[in-house]
C-alpha cells in the first residue's frame with residue numbers, strides 16, 4: 001500500500017499580527033508548525049503501512065524551510081519526503097496550489113502507484129479546505145472529506161470504507177481506490193516519535209522539486225495562475241466593549257435580575 | 273490533462289447571482305436562505321436576477337421556499353442519484369448548470385457539504401473560490417464581488433477579488449448572514465434540468481447514514497451558549513454551567529483549558545481549534561479571554577462575561593460584564609432565569 005500525505009507548514013497563527021501602519025503581515029519571529037490536521041494525516045498513513053505494509057510518501061509545497069515539516073513527518077514514521085519549491089510557485093492561491101501539488105502527485109505515482117492520498121481537513125492559516133478536493137478533482141479520483149475513521153481497506157477489491165462527519169451526524173461511505181481523504185483530528189491519537197525515527201529524520205535529505213522537475217504549465221502557477229487576488233488586508237474592527245453591571249459579589253441577586261431585564265428588553269430571551 | 277493556457281474569458285457572457293440551495297433529505301439548510309438574503313442585495317446592486325441551484329431527489333417543494341426567500345428563478349435537478357449527497361454527481365450537476373447558464377457569482381454555505389462541493393466545482397471550472405466570507409459587496413465601479421474573510425485565526429481580515437475568471441465563487445459560514453424575511457406568495461420561474469449521470473459512473477456509495485440527534489453538539493447552530501473555563505476550578509463545578517444552560521435552554525460550551533482539564537468533552541470547545549459560534553447570547557464564565565478563544569465567539573450578538581478579575585481580557589469584548597465570584601453569581605443567574613423563563617432546569 002502506497003500512501004501519499006500532503007503536509008503544509010503554517011505559522012502558529014496565534015502569533016500573527018498585522019502592522020497597523022503598512023497593513024502587511026508581521027511574520028517575523030513567528031514560529032512555524034506542521035498544520036495540526038496534517039500531523040494526524042501522517043499518523044493515519046503510518047498506521048496503514050503498519051497494517052498493510054508498503055510505504056508513506058509526504059509532499060509539501062513551500063519555501064525551503066518547509067523541509068522542517070517533512071523531517072517532522074519522517075520522525076512520525078513516513079519514508080519519503082518531497083518538497084515542492086520554486087520562486088515561480090510563490091503567490092499561488094488554492095487553485096494553483098492544487099494544480100502544482102497534483103503534478104507532484106502524478107510524478108510520485110509514476111514511480112510507484114498510489115493507493116490512498118491523505119490531506120488535512122483544512123490548513124489553519126487559510127482555513128479554506130479547498131486544496132484536498134482540488135487535488136482529487138485534478139486526479140479524477142473520488143474524495144472523502146471530514147473522515148473520522150477508516151473502517152476498512154481492501155487492497156485486493158480496491159475498496160475503502162470510512163466514517164465521515166456530517167452536519168447532523170455521520171455517514172458510512174464506500175469508495176474505490178485510489179482515493180483522497182481529508183481527515184479530522186479525532187481520527188487518531190498522535191504518538192511520540194521513536195528514537196530511531198528521530199535519528200532518521202535528523203539525517204534525512206529531503207528531495208526537492210522545482211518547476212523544471214514537474215510538468216507544469218507556466219500559466220497555471222504562481223500569481224499568474226491564481227484567479228483570486230488579495231485586494232486589501234486590515235485588522236478586524238474591534239468590538240466595542242460594553243458596560244460592567246453593578247452588584248457582583250455583594251449582591252448576586254441584584255445583578256442577576258438586572259441582566260435578565262436587559263436580555264428580555266433586547267428580545268433575546270422571552271419573559272413568561 | 274490538456275496543457276493549454278486559458279484564453280481570456282468573455283466576462284460579459286456571465287450574468288446573474290446564484291445560490292446553491294443546500295438540502296439534506298428534502299430539508300433545506302438554513303444557510304441557503306441566509307445566502308439568498310445577501311444574494312438578493314448583490315443582484316440588486318448589479319441589476320441582475322437572483323437564481324437558486326437546487327439539486328436532490330424529491331425536492332421540488334423547496335423551489336417555492338426559495339422564491340419566498342428572494343430567488344427569482346430556480347434551476348432544479350431532481351434525480352434518484354442525488355438522493356444522498358455524494359461529491360461526484362452533485363459536482364457534475366452544478367458544473368453542468370453553471371456551464372450552461374453562466375452566472376457571474378455563485379455562493380455556497382461553508383458547511384461540511386458546501387466545502388466538500390465548492391472546491392471541486394471551482395477546480396473543474398478553473399475559477400476563484402473564497403472560503404468563509406463574512407462580508408460580500410459589489411464594487412460600485414468595477415462591478416466585482418468584494419469577498420472579505422478573516423485569516424490567520426481571526427487576527428486579520430482580507431478582501432479577495434476574482435478579477436478575470438467566472439463565476440466568482442464564495443462560501444459563507446452558517447449564521448454569518450442574517451436570515452431574510454419570508455414573503456409568502458412570492459413566486460418565480462422554475463427551470464428543470466437533466467442531471468445526465470449514470471449510477472455506474474459514480475465512484476462512491478453511501479452505505480449508511482447515521483443521524484446523531486442529541487449526541488452531536490451543535491454549537492454552531494446554538495442561539496444561546498453558556499461556556500465555562502478554568503475559573504470553575506474543578507470538574508464538579510462544571511455542573512453550574514450545565515444548570516444555567518438548562519435554565520436558558522442553551523448549549524454548553526467551554527474554553528480549551530476546561531476541555532484539557534477533562535471537565536467536558538472536546539466537541540464543546542469554542543475557539544480557534546474548536547468551533548466558531550455566533551449565538552444571540554454567549555456567556556463566558558471563568559474564561560480569561562485569550563485571543564484563541566475570542567476569535568471563536570466575538571461575533572456573538574451579546575456577550576456576557578463573568579470573571580473575578582476586573583482586568584480580564586474578556587471584558588473588552590463583553591456587552592455586559594459582571595465582576596465577581598462565579599460560585600456566587602452563576603447560581604443566582606440560574607435561579608433568576610428559571611423564575612423569569614419558567615424553566616424547571618430538571
Ligand SMILES: Cc1cc2nc3c(=O)[nH]c(=O)nc-3n(C[C@H](O)[C@H](O)[C@H](O)COP(=O)(O)OP(=O)(O)OC[C@H]3O[C@@H](n4cnc5c(N)ncnc54)[C@H](O)[C@@H]3O)c2cc1C
Pocket residue numbers: 014500501502503504526527528529530541542543544545546547557558559560561562563564565568578579580581584596597598599
Ligand atoms: C494554537 C492554540 C490554539 C488554541 N485554541 C483554543 C481554542 O480553540 N479555544 C480556547 O478556549 N482556547 C484555545 N487556546 C488556549 C488559550 O490560549 C487559553 O489558554 C485558554 O482559552 C484559557 O482558558 P480559560 O480562559 O478557561 O483559562 P484561564 O486563562 O486560566 O482563565 C481563567 C479565568 O477564570 C477567572 N476565575 C478564576 N476563578 C474565578 C471565580 N471563582 N469566579 C470568576 N472568575 C474566576 C480568572 O480570573 C481567569 O480570568 C489555544 C492555544 C493555542 C496555543
Ligand SMILES: Nc1ncnc2c1ncn2[C@@H]1O[C@H](COP(=O)(O)O)[C@@H](O)[C@H]1O
Pocket residue numbers: 006007008009035037038059060061062094097101118119120121122123124126127128129130131132
Ligand atoms: N502548500 C501545501 N503543501 C502541502 N499540502 C498542502 C499545501 N496547502 C494545502 N495543503 C494540504 O491541503 C489541506 C487543506 O489546506 P487548505 O485548503 O489550505 O485549507 C492541508 O491540510 C494540506 O494537507
